[in-house]
Amino acid sequence: MSKARGLADFGNAYSDGALSNRNLIINGDMKISQLGTSFTGVTHGTYTLDRWELNEDSAAEFTITQSSETPDGFGSSIKLDVTTADTSVGSADYVVFEQRIEGYNAQSFGSGTSNAKPHTVSFRVRSNVTGTYICELKYDTGGYEASQAYTIDAADTWEYKVLVFPPQTLSAPANDNSAELRVSFWLLAGSNYTGGGTLSTQWTTTDNVRAVGQTNLVASTSNEIYFTGVQLEVGDTATPFEHRSYGEELAACQRYFQLYPKDTVVTGSCYNNDPDWYFPFVFPEMRAAPTVTFSNNPLIFCNNENSATTSVTSSSNNDNIKSIRLQAQSAAVGSAGQAGWLQLNAANSYFTLDAEL
Amino acid sequence: MDEMKITLVKYNWDKLSNKNGSIQATIDGTEMSVPLDPANRHYAEILRQVNAGTLTIADAD
Numbered sequence: 001m002s003k004a005r006g007l008a009d010f011g012n013a014y015s016d017g018a019l020s021n022r023n024l025i026i027n028g029d030m031k032i033s034q035l036g037t038s039f040t041g042v043t044h045g046t047y048t049l050d051r052w053e054l055n056e057d058s059a060a061e062f063t064i065t066q067s068s069e070t071p072d073g074f075g076s077s078i079k080l081d082v083t084t085a086d087t088s089v090g091s092a093d094y095v096v097f098e099q100r101i102e103g104y105n106a107q108s109f110g111s112g113t114s115n116a117k118p119h120t121v122s123f124r125v126r127s128n129v130t131g132t133y134i135c136e137l138k139y140d141t142g143g144y145e146a147s148q149a150y151t152i153d154a155a156d157t158w159e160y161k162v163l164v165f166p167p168q169t170l171s172a173p174a175n176d177n178s179a180e181l182r183v184s185f186w187l188l189a190g191s192n193y194t195g196g197g198t199l200s201t202q203w204t205t206t207d208n209v210r211a212v213g214q215t216n217l218v219a220s221t222s223n224e225i226y227f228t229g230v231q232l233e234v235g236d237t238a239t240p241f242e243h244r245s246y247g248e249e250l251a252a253c254q255r256y257f258q259l260y261p262k263d264t265v266v267t268g269s270c271y272n273n274d275p276d277w278y279f280p281f282v283f284p285e286m287r288a289a290p291t292v293t294f295s296n297n298p299l300i301f302c303n304n305e306n307s308a309t310t311s312v313t314s315s316s317n318n319d320n321i322k323s324i325r326l327q328a329q330s331a332a333v334g335s336a337g338q339a340g341w342l343q344l345n346a347a348n349s350y351f352t353l354d355a356e357l
Numbered sequence: 358m359d360e361m362k363i364t365l366v367k368y369n370w371d372k373l374s375n376k377n378g379s380i381q382a383t384i385d386g387t388e389m390s391v392p393l394d395p396a397n398r399h400y401a402e403i404l405r406q407v408n409a410g411t412l413t414i415a416d417a418d
Binding site for chain 2: 045177178271272276278287288289290291292293312313314315316317319320324325327354355356357
């Protein structure tokens with residue numbers, strides 16, 4: 001890029017209202033993956049690397065990994081490796097790799113007003129399957145979608161893509177913590193999404209023009225695709241990828257998902273002689289009250305003894321986004337008034353708080 | 358679109374507040390404690406399936 005071009009883009013970014021925090025995508029450079037670096041048998045509704053979800057109606061399955069195969073200037077990418085192919089594509093079949101953006105973060109486009117601004121998506125992509133692919137933006141309020149096609153021109157080569165989507169003047173996103181805008185990369189589309197003739201690059205609620213021309217990436221278990229450097233910004237100009245520090249990116253991800261590893265300790269006390277234990281747990285504020293999942297039953301330590309819990313559940317005042325009470329039982333330790341702590345001892349054990357969209 | 362596969366659904370009774378504190382459910386094969394917050398995606402899906410008549414939440418033990 002020439003210096004003059006760079007300065008012009010910088011000026012455009014300024015005019016569009018953002019010289020920092022331009023990128024509305026969280027973990028666009030795929031550096032955060034709290035839950036692990038490799039996920040096998042991935043199907044519909046699965047979050048893998050932080051904030052990124054695979055959704056599908058298809059027989060396809062994937063191994064998804066945080067990969068060190070990257071273009072220059074990036075440390076990580078996400079690799080979607082097809083492990084079960086979908087060679088008999090039904091009309092309703094689809095596979096998308098996507099990120100949902102909550103309403104609080106989707107206001108800067110001015111969507112739903114006459115002063116709405118364009119949206120620009122830029123990203124790096126690499127695949128062994130060349131051809132036409134679709135990237136789509138969708139507003140949940142109103143259900144308006146717009147798509148742009150891009151081509152992977154050379155196999156197994158990183159390519160930089162820039163797609164500009166028009167202003168959306170039809171429906172304003174809610175200014176709250178709900179899912180309001182999503183960025184979707186299509187990997188497979190059945191005729192319900194392709195049969196309408198011409199891809200809709202304008203905002204529409206018509207399904208059969210959403211992914212016209214989409215290549216079937218999942219046609220073979222030999223196929224794979226990588227993404228990194230994904231950026232969504234206000235305006236019609238793609239600026240350089242906004243690199244945030246690891247700590248900043250992790251904190252942003254933890255609004256949606258938090259993992260507490262082996263040996264995390266939560267102190268509490270025994271409530272009665274059943275015995276029921278309560279462990280108050282305070283955490284950085286999340287988007288919504290979180291779902292709690294333990295990979296293994298933790299131990300309760302009390303009075304120089306420890307014992308496996310027989311159950312652990314959570315309770316909260318319904319929409320508490322900063323704390324929960326963990327309620328645990330163990331047949332072997334505890335009497336009313338005793339103090340103790342809850343601890344995960346098993347190798348590779350963890351518990352998670354999930355407030356994803 | 359495929360939906361979450363939700364089984365073994367029952368309320369968790371919170372003895373401290375003397376009311377239901379969450380829902381214990383197995384979702385897509387994993388046991389979870391789901392808060393009673395409509396903004397939580399798991400609870401929203403449980404409510405959706407309950408309203409559709411395809412899921413029932415058992416009372417707490």
